[in-house]
Amino acid sequence: MKVNIIRTTIDGREITIASPGKARGDVLEELDEEMRQVIGRNVLLAKLEDLLNVGIVQAIVNWAKRNSLWPATFGLACCAIEMMATVASRNDIARFGAEVFRGSPRQADVMIVSGRCSWKMAPILKRIYDQMPNPKWVIAMGTCASCGGVFQNYAIVQGVDQIVPVDVYVAGCPPRPENLLHGIMMLQEKIKNERIGEHKSKEVP
Amino acid sequence: MAEQTQVLTDIDRLLQVAERLKNFLSEEAIENVKVHNGEVTVTVKRENLTEALQYLRDEEKFEMLVDATAVDYMHLRNETRFDVVYHLLSLTHRLRLRVKVSVRSDDAWVPTVCHIYPSANPYEREIWDMFGIHVEGHPNLKRILTYDEFPGHPLRKDFPLFWQPGQPLEKPEEKFEEW
Incomplete structure (x- = not known):
């Protein structure tokens, strides 16, 4: 499996999404600079590796879930x-x-x-x-x-x-x-x- | 010169109560009176139970039923398997008296004492739930500790202790007989 990097525009703003696939090191190498910046700007919530393990959206959701267990x-x-x-x-x-x-x-x-x-x-x-x-x-x-x-x-x-x-x-x-x-x-x-x-x-x- | 007065112990006073109870009922209504550990136990016949408790409450001022429960003597006695036990407390005289009724397993019922001591209501439900001793005349004789679908009466000595819902209810092995 390969990491799919999808670029879309929402509300006139460019968003980059990575989906999981390859081994972690390969994925990190393949990420381009823009991708890193997007993640760095929008997702200051968890480690990059964690995001790539389960996918960005899921990582954000999981972060929200696990840090407010009622x-x-x-x-x-x-x-x-x-x-x-x-x-x-x-x-x-x-x-x-x-x-x-x-x-x-x-x-x-x-x-x-x-x-x-x-x-x-x-x-x-x-x-x-x-x-x-x-x-x-x-x-x-x-x-x-x-x-x-x-x-x-x-x-x-x-x-x-x-x-x-x-x-x-x-x-x-x-x-x-x-x-x-x-x-x-x-x-x-x-x-x-x-x-x-x-x-x-x-x-x- | 001070007059010498005899000081009665609690046991003496309780034995006097038992004697008066015997006079009130009849000689054969009371099976025995036992003193053990500074406590007095009166065993009455089942047909005289309500009468005895009514007398003890009204005349001897045992206003309070502290506890009512039962004991299973399955492996220790042949004739009567259960004892139903009533613990009475007299706040007026500061005395405690225990009243027992012996019950056979094939004829396991006692009359209710709810109309004498209202606090007997949950105790008698527990006696029914745990021992399967029917309480005649009880206003609301349902299970109180276990749930309605529960099979059997768990404080009987022949109830399988490790039983779990969904398993067949088998009698435990007879190895308990040994002791």
Whole structure:
């Protein structure tokens, strides 16, 4: 595959777009000076390599997505206390743009399932996930949300991935705030390489 | 010269309550009275339960039902499998009394005490939900902790602990019998 450089004019202004294809080094060599200038002038958002990995438009969209992850408030158990500590001043989740906890799933991007989920709670969890608009992600926080943990019994879902598609599993019982922040950063890394529309192909059991 | 007064302990007072309850009901209405760990337990017959609790509330001033629950003695007793337990508190006399009713598994029901102690309502629903002991006359006898489609009663000793929805509900192996 070759890098296609398309030049168009929008509102009387010349725009240059590069699409991905070749190996990164070759692509960088093949870019002409004008292309670099356009990118430098219009897209001061991410590294050039990142842009070329997924395409300029997707890179911009992904940048916007991953730097303002609005979590849905979904504290189920003791992990929620650590989640609150993550939001508080010492660990300050706002440094990663995820401080806006929404009470309504309609305004949320990421659901942090913090705690053990009972089978009675499972339909509500699924419903809140369904109510979140696309694109949406799920972090299973702690051992219980990931695999049931110590609650290996009839009442508890053995991992919320039976109910909703989980993007990041955060280990710990409960995980420390640093651990949850690491999970959020891993999710950001994941979003960085996402293609537009990719979330729609996620398997929902 | 100060008059010598006898100081009654809480256990003495509770045993007096049990004695008065026995006089009020009848000799055979009370199966036994036990003292263990400074706590007094009165086991009454099922047909005298509401009468006994009514008397204890009105005459002996046990105004408060603190808890009502059940115990499954599946591997420990042959005749009666369940005990339904009522914990009473007297705020007037600062006493606590435990009332028990023994129930057979093939005849598992108790009368409701909701009209005596309204706080018994959720407790009796929990007894039904967890142990499958039917509560006769309860105004709203539905499951309270598990969901409506839940099969069985999970606090019974023969409920498979590791069961998950979608699996067949099999009885656990008999290895529990050993201890």
